[in-house]
Amino acid sequence: MATTTLSLTGRALRLLSGREHSRAELERKLAKFEEEPGQLAKVLDTLAAKDFINEGRVVESVIHRRSAKLGASRIKQELQQKGLEPEAVAQAVDRLRASEVERAREVWHKKFGQPPADASERGKQMRFLASRGFGGDTIHRVVSGGDDD
Structure with missing residues (x-):
């Protein structure tokens, strides 16, 4: 049983060594390795108490x-x-x-660098920014060249 706890702890630490994970993410990823109910919760509580999960x-x-x-x-x-x-x-x-407009402008500049030549190109640029999660007002300001921050 102790090796399983170490195994769960080891797996959790391996995941955390790659990048930060939330408790919910660790629960989701490690649930299949839990052999006893409550075992994973104890491991995660210990890691949270040591500030490994933040x-x-x-x-x-x-x-x-x-x-x-x-x-x-x-x-x-x-x-x-x-x-x-x-x-x-x-x-x-x-x-x-x-900082949304500034960040959108940077993304737009890296991808396109110049204002759209026609409506088709304008639509392409707007769809690209929308797919990246920028809001409509932000997209309009960036693609229209509205530098009036």
Whole structure:
């Protein structure tokens, strides 16, 4: 039994060594290795008590990795999928929205670099930014060249 606990702990630490994971993510990934009910919860409680599992770090990690390429709505969706507290997700999204136009402009510039020549190209650019999770107002300002921040 002790080896299973070590195995669960080892698996959890291996996952955490790659990147930050939320408790819900670890539960989902490690549930199939649990041999006794409650065993996984104990392991995760221990890791949380030692601050190996920290939701604040998970939020910051996702924002750091994804904000240069994605809009607030896509990042919000990713944070929600990780099972994070709604309040933490809302605060992160509020912070992201403050820099949304600037980040969208960077993404647009890397991909296209010049204003659309016609309606077809304009639609393509707008769809690209929408697929990255940027909002409609932001997309319109960036594609129209509205530099009036």
